[in-house]
Amino acid sequence: MPKILLSLLIAFVCHAALAANDAEKQAEDFTNLYNNTCIQYLADLDKLREKLKDLPTLPVEKAALFLAKEKGTAWIVPHQPEPFIIVLMDNRDYCAAFAHRADAAQVEKRYLDVVNHAPKEFTVVKNKDEAETVDGSESHTLSYQWQLPNNPRKPTFMLTTSNDSEAGLQAYIIIAVVTDE
Secondary structure, three states, X not given: OHHHHHHHHHHHHHHHHHHHHHHHHHHHHHHHHHHHHHHOOOOOHHHHHHHHOOOOEOOHHHHHHHHOOOXXXXXXXXXXOOOEEEEEEOOOOEEEEEEOOOOHHHHXXXXXXXXXXXXXXXXXXXXXXXXXXXXXXXXXEEEEEEEOOOOOXXXXXXXXXXXXXXXXXXXXXXXXXXEOO
C-alpha cells in the first residue's frame, strides 16, 4: 500500500510541476506575443498589419467582440492549448492581444517587468490597479503610461487578467498611444 501511495504522490508532484511549467510557458508566450507585435510596432502599425497579413482573421461578427464597435481586424495567432488573438483598430494607435487561457499571476509578473523597464527617456506612471467582480468572476486591471516631458503622446498599457477558469478570456493587454488635449 505505501508503494501505491508513494507512486500517486510522485505522479501528483510531477503533474503539478508540468502544470506550473505550462502556465509559465503560456505567460511567456503571451508576453512575447505582445512585445513582438503591439509594443515593437506601436510606432508603425501598418508594418505590423503587413507582417500579420498571412494569418487567418476572425469573421467580422466574432471580431466585433474584440474591436468594441470600432473598425479594425482581429488575427488568430496559432498557439497551444488555444490560439491568441491580435487586434489592430483602423486609424488608431491601438493594438491588443488576447489569451483565452493564461496564468494571471505569471502574466501580471511579466507585464510589470515590461512596463517598468521603459526606454531611459521615459517616466513610468502607474494609472490603475483595480480588482473587480462582474457576474461572479473576479478580474484585475493594471494600467501604466510611459511619459516624456512636454510630449502629449503617451504610450499606455492596460492589462486585465482573471483566475476564473470559466472566463472567456483570462488575459488581455491593450496598448495604445493616448494624446493629451
